[in-house]
Amino acid sequence: xxxxxxxxxxxxxxxxxxxxxxxxxxxxxxxxxxxxxxxxxxxxxxxxxxxxxxxxxxxxxxxxxxxxxxxxxxxxxxxxxxxxxxxxxxxxxxxxxxxxxxxxxxxxxxxxxxxxxxxxxxxxxxxxxxxxxxxxxxxxxxxxxxxxxxxxxxxxxxxxxxxxxxxxxxxxxxxxxxxxxxxxxxxxxxxxxxxxxxxxxxxxxxxxxxxxxxxxxxxxxxxxxxxxxxxxxxxxxxxxxxxxxxxxxxxxx
Numbered sequence: 001x002x003x004x005x006x007x008x009x010x011x012x013x014x015x016x017x018x019x020x021x022x023x024x025x026x027x028x029x030x031x032x033x034x035x036x037x038x039x040x041x042x043x044x045x046x047x048x049x050x051x052x053x054x055x056x057x058x059x060x061x062x063x064x065x066x067x068x069x070x071x072x073x074x075x076x077x078x079x080x081x082x083x084x085x086x087x088x089x090x091x092x093x094x095x096x097x098x099x100x101x102x103x104x105x106x107x108x109x110x111x112x113x114x115x116x117x118x119x120x121x122x123x124x125x126x127x128x129x130x131x132x133x134x135x136x137x138x139x140x141x142x143x144x145x146x147x148x149x150x151x152x153x154x155x156x157x158x159x160x161x162x163x164x165x166x167x168x169x170x171x172x173x174x175x176x177x178x179x180x181x182x183x184x185x186x187x188x189x190x191x192x193x194x195x196x197x198x199x200x201x202x203x204x205x206x207x208x209x210x211x212x213x214x215x216x217x218x219x220x221x222x223x224x225x226x227x228x229x230x231x232x233x234x235x236x237x238x239x240x241x242x243x244x245x246x247x248x249x250x251x252x253x
Contacts, residue, residue, distance in 0.1 A: 028120050029059040029092045030249065033104030035126060035236075037147070037164035037175055039069030043101060047237045056246065061092055065104060066178075073174035080181035084110050088118075095120040097249055101236050102126035102209070106187070113191040122195070123245045125202040126235050128212035131187050144176040157208070160233065192218035199223070200248040202241050204230030223248070 030053055034043035040062030044050055053060040064071040066079070066086045074080070088111050097120050100108040105124035109131075112119045142152055147165045149172065151158040165172040192215070199219050203212040204227040216222045225244040227235065235241055 027058055028095055028097050029061045031091060031096050031098040031108075032060060032062045033065060033087065033098065033100040033108055034062075034068065035102030035104055036178075037068070037161050037170060038167070039064050039169050041069060041169070042167070043104075043236045044099075047242075049099075049236075049242065052242065052246065053249075056250065058097075058249065061096070063087060063090055065107065067171070067174040069169050073171045075171070075173040075177050077177045077180040077182060080178045081183045083107065083178070083181070084114075084185060087111065088115065091118060097121045097123075099123040099245055100125070102232070106131060109187055109192070109195065110185055112195045112197065113187065114194075116194055116196045119195075119197045121197050121249070122199045123202065123248060124199060124215075125241055126204075126207060126209055126232055127215060128201070128203050128207070128210040129214050130209040132214050135184055135186070140179045143179045147172045147175040147179070189218050193220060195219055197221070198248075200225065200244065202227065202235070202244055204228075204232065204235050204238070206231040207235065208232055 032040055032044045032049060034040045044060070044062050050060045050062060066083050067073050072086070084107055087107055091111075095118060098108050098112075100106070100123070102125070105127045108119075108122055109124060109127070112122055142155070142158060143161060145151065146158040146162040149162065151162045164170065165175050199222045201212050201216050201219075201222055202225045203210045206229065209232055212224055212226075216224045225240070227238050227240045230238050230240070
């Protein structure tokens with residue numbers, strides 16, 4: 001479950017195992033959840049995920065997190081106390097397969113711990129040791145200021161997030177409110193132990209969220225794929241990630 005696999009060269013068609021499996025009649029829908037300060041249209045649509053899932057006969061269900069894209073975008077921090085449950089209420093009926101990146105991955109892990117019966121499998125990316133690091137309020141406030149157009153001039157990561165917040169489908173005030181939420185939900189070992197479905201963990205070897213070992217070690221049924229020379233923000237567009245995810249979804253559970 002902790003073998004590190006390094007997908008080979010990129011390709012822009014379904015991997016051989018997925019293509020060989022053909023359309024999957026009656027397969028569960030595939031929920032896709034994006035990361036901070038973006039949307040499912042940009043993360044999954046623009047990078048080809050939705051088309052490739054349809055090519056192998058899967059029904060993609062891209063969902064936007066509260067505060068992002070087409071979802072509700074309140075500007076009061078207290079509203080985001082329901083971030084996780086808001087997403088849960090919009091899941092399709094029945095068990096689903098789900099793919100998440102960064103904040104989307106963390107949110108899916110929280111929901112899978114609370115409602116394990118609702119998930120048939122999970123693919124989580126852009127998360128790892130960061131899920132277990134102590135929260136520092138000053139970091140959240142620095143992120144909020146970046147969304148408001150006042151990033152730390154010495155922190156290129158905050159400048160990147162500030163640029164994401166200026167996209168037409170984003171509201172900087174909503175994003176700032178999100179990171180200022182009061183009830184930051186953490187994941188402990190006992191939470192991970194309640195996740196009963198198979199989980200594929202994908203992380204770039206240059207991702208600041210890593211390493212992924214603490215997450216993989218805490219999950220009852222997990223497999224790890226490490227992407228060579230890939231950082232956090234490049235992960236959703238990595239063909240290695242896409243190949244690994246489609247292979248995983250094409251494997252009978």
